[in-house]
Amino acid sequence: MDQNLSPANSGQLTSSPSGAPGAAPALEARNIWKRFANTQALKGMSLRLDHGKCVGLVGRNGAGKSTFVSIVSGIVPPDSGQVYFEGASAPSLGDPAAWHRRVATVYQHSMVVPWLTVAENVYLGRYPKTWYRAVDWKTMRSETRRIMQEWGFSVDERQQCATISVEQRQVVEIARALALGTRCLILDEPTSALERSGVARLFERVRALVSAGVAVLYISHHLEEVFDICDSVAVLRDGELVLTAQTSTLDKQSLVAAMVGDKGEVDAAGTGATRTRSGATLGTARLVVDNLHAQDLAGGPLEGVSLEVRAGEVLGITGLRGSGAATVGRAVAGATVYSSGTVTVDGRQLKPGRPDQALSLGVGYVPEDRRGHGFVPQLGVTENATMTIARRLSGRLGILTRSRRAAAARPVLRSLEVVASGPDQPVAELSGGNQQKVTVARALIVAPGVLAAVSPTRGVDVASKALLLEALASFTQGAGAALLLATEELDDLVICDRVLVMLRGQIFAEFTSPPFDRAALIAASEGIAAAAGAAAGTGAAGGAISGGPAA
Numbered sequence: 001m002d003q004n005l006s007p008a009n010s011g012q013l014t015s016s017p018s019g020a021p022g023a024a025p026a027l028e029a030r031n032i033w034k035r036f037a038n039t040q041a042l043k044g045m046s047l048r049l050d051h052g053k054c055v056g057l058v059g060r061n062g063a064g065k066s067t068f069v070s071i072v073s074g075i076v077p078p079d080s081g082q083v084y085f086e087g088a089s090a091p092s093l094g095d096p097a098a099w100h101r102r103v104a105t106v107y108q109h110s111m112v113v114p115w116l117t118v119a120e121n122v123y124l125g126r127y128p129k130t131w132y133r134a135v136d137w138k139t140m141r142s143e144t145r146r147i148m149q150e151w152g153f154s155v156d157e158r159q160q161c162a163t164i165s166v167e168q169r170q171v172v173e174i175a176r177a178l179a180l181g182t183r184c185l186i187l188d189e190p191t192s193a194l195e196r197s198g199v200a201r202l203f204e205r206v207r208a209l210v211s212a213g214v215a216v217l218y219i220s221h222h223l224e225e226v227f228d229i230c231d232s233v234a235v236l237r238d239g240e241l242v243l244t245a246q247t248s249t250l251d252k253q254s255l256v257a258a259m260v261g262d263k264g265e266v267d268a269a270g271t272g273a274t275r276t277r278s279g280a281t282l283g284t285a286r287l288v289v290d291n292l293h294a295q296d297l298a299g300g301p302l303e304g305v306s307l308e309v310r311a312g313e314v315l316g317i318t319g320l321r322g323s324g325a326a327t328v329g330r331a332v333a334g335a336t337v338y339s340s341g342t343v344t345v346d347g348r349q350l351k352p353g354r355p356d357q358a359l360s361l362g363v364g365y366v367p368e369d370r371r372g373h374g375f376v377p378q379l380g381v382t383e384n385a386t387m388t389i390a391r392r393l394s395g396r397l398g399i400l401t402r403s404r405r406a407a408a409a410r411p412v413l414r415s416l417e418v419v420a421s422g423p424d425q426p427v428a429e430l431s432g433g434n435q436q437k438v439t440v441a442r443a444l445i446v447a448p449g450v451l452a453a454v455s456p457t458r459g460v461d462v463a464s465k466a467l468l469l470e471a472l473a474s475f476t477q478g479a480g481a482a483l484l485l486a487t488e489e490l491d492d493l494v495i496c497d498r499v500l501v502m503l504r505g506q507i508f509a510e511f512t513s514p515p516f517d518r519a520a521l522i523a524a525s526e527g528i529a530a531a532a533g534a535a536a537g538t539g540a541a542g543g544a545i546s547g548g549p550a551a
Contacts, residue, residue: 024087026051026184026215027072027103032081034067038421041067042078043239051183054206054216056226056247059236060259060461062419062431065219068236069186074099085184104177105186110169114162118155119144122176147175152208167198174205185209186217189459191225197320203229221461223252235259260463282497283311286482287450292331292341299326299368299454302338303505309450309482314473316493317486319502319525326368328502329454329486333365334358335373345450359388364448364481368455370439377428381420382409384427385441412441416471433464440468444475451476454486469495490518503527 027049034042042064049055059065070076072083074093083090091098112121119141120127128136128143144157153171161169170190177185187206191199206229210216218230226233227247235243235258243258285308294302300322307328309315319325330336332343337353344350345361358365367373375384386405406423416437420430427438440456453472457465473495476483485496493499499511501524509524511517 023050025049025084026086027217028084029068029072030082030084032068032071032078032083034064034071034076034078036067041239042071045081045236045239045241047234047241047244049184049215049217051213051215052210053232054210054218054230056230056233057217057219057236058221058223058226058233058255058259060433060463062238062433063236063259063461064239065236066188066431067239069105069188069219073103073105073186100177101180101182103184103186104173104180104182105188106170106173106177106190107188110166110173112161112169112172114160116161117157118159118161118164118172119157121161121172122147122157122179124176143179144175147179151175151178152205165198167201170202171205174209183213184215184217186219188219189221190218191220191222199225221459221465223255223462226255227252237261256462259461282313283480285310286346287332287484288342288344289328289332290342290344292328292338292343294324294327294331294336294338294341296324296327296330296336299328299330299336300324300502301505302327302331302341305341305502305505305507307500307507309484311480311482312477313498314476314483314485314496316496316499317484317502318488318490318493318499318521319508321488323502323525324505325486325488325502326454327505329365329368329452329484332358332450332452332484333363333367335365335367359446362446362449364388364443364446364451366440366443366451366453366456368458370436370458375427375435375438375442378426380422380424381413381418381427381430381438382406382423384438385409385413385445388442388446408445409441412445413438416441417467433460436460436464436468440471444471447479449481451481451483452486453483455488456485457487457489457492465491490521493521501525 025048029045029047032042032045034040045064045068047055047057047068057065057068067076071078074090074096077093085102091102113124116124122144123140128139130136141157147153148155148157148171151174153175155164155168155171155175161172164172174185190202206216206218218226220226227250230247232244232246233250233255234241235255237259238261242261243255287309289305289307292302292305296302302324305324305328307315307317317325317328327336331338331352332350334350334353334355334357342349345358345363348361350361350363351357355365376387382402382405386409389408409423418430418437418441419434427435430438436456436459440453443451443453451472456472457468460468469492472483472485475481485492487493493516496514496516499516499521500507501509501511501521503525508527511521
């Protein structure tokens with residue numbers, strides 16, 4: 001419904017309640033239970049979020065975080081239990097505007113309308129009107145500009161959202177909530193699409209909001225972020241709240257133990273991923289990239305990139321978002337068109353932008369965006385997993401039976417520990433971690449000679465991350481495949497034999513001796529030349545990414 005601007009929703013802080021003991025919390029969930037079919041998603045979940053505090057919510061995929069957010073955002077009702085805002089019962093689900101004035105969720109996938117301007121998105125659905133009921137564009141733009149300035153945001157209110165960065169779109173969503181008068185924000189994996197400098201700027205904004213009395217619930221799989229930004233942390237496991245504590249009283253190992261319920265599932269580094277060689281030497285080059293040039297808006301440009309990956313080798317390629325690391329993976333899989341240079345797989349040259357040819361040459365692909373390119377949401381688990389080998393399974397008469405799909409998919413789905421109610425359950429109904437496992441299964445089931453994996457652990461919990469990395473490394477070694485692992489997640493590099501760091505479309509540094517030094521990798525990503533020892537992977541103890549393969 002259209003609304004006129006008023007002091008109540010102008011972006012000014014009103015009462016600025018405190019988070020002191022006894023004060024009404026900004027949000028309180030009491031004894032929330034929720035079941036979906038045979039899944040008990042939440043079991044008596046209770047959580048308090050005070051003004052002027054940032055609380056972290058963590059847990060493995062499928063732990064119940066998304067269900068909890070949906071309930072306290074007014075999207076789905078609980079089976080039992082209550083939600084309160086500043087001591088008053090939550091509005092009815094039939095009054096979404098009332099919910100929006102109390103709580104706003106900024107999701108990892110942008111919810112802005114790209115063809116509208118920043119100002120139109122900030123006041124979406126409630127445009128101010130002139131006395132003769134026309135949209136008051138001048139007031140809307142000036143109020144948006146004032147809100148941006150008041151909260152220290154620097155986004156031009158006149159820009160079309162299709163032309164601004166992911167980070168700026170996130171700012172627009174936060175500004176939209178503040179313009180409504182919302183003083184309770186839920187940030188759901190807010191750094192998943194941000195480069196490191198963007199993460200630092202986000203943290204500055206969050207701290208400013210918290211200092212001004214805003215309550216923030218921060219959901220992340222990156223535990224270091226939780227320790228950096230949150231006052232306290234709550235851990236969900238299998239729908240139950242198993243731990244609440246001040247972050248100052250915890251360490252990463254104890255938090256991981258609470259998340260997984262078994263300290264043996266992950267190692268002290270929090271990933272559990274390792275790489276153990278059998279002593280076999282690496283084979284001949286299966287993937288050769290020579291002098292590649294490309295302009296890719298999604299992954300960044302390439303300017304003369306050359307590399308090779310041998311049989312049984314895992315080559316990591318990393319860098320800031322837009323550095324070109326993701327573009328290399330996409331080019332190898334035929335998912336982007338490059339202007340010059342060559343990609344050769346087992347001696348055969350790949351044509352640019354031909355994913356069908358890449359697949360026929362034996363290239364497996366784990367895309368960065370699993371929702372957009374990793375699976376078909378409405379199709380079942382086995383149908384998605386076997387999509388890349390459907391022609392092979394269909395036989396001479398072109399008939400592909402359900403039982404044949406299931407038999408082909410069962411071993412790889414079992415090895416990846418995909419949790420589903422059955423082989424025909426739509427992948428859209430699975431947790432994010434299980435969706436990613438299906439995406440990886442689709443790549444591995446081809447038995448590829450070359451595997452290009454772009455951010456294969458993005459948005460998954462620590463245990464799923466360990467399992468996926470182990471699966472990729474084990475397949476590479478066992479099948480003699482060549483794995484190109486393009487990722488911004490430094491922990492993923494634990495399985496790599498070598499690491500290339502990209503900077504502005506070029507290879508800036510190479511690390512050849514695991515374990516790799518984290519500080520040196522970060523410095524190289526920022527364009528800072530590392531010392532000779534660090535560049536060889538022999539950086540200072542304590543900063544290394546441990547668990548790498550033996551030299």
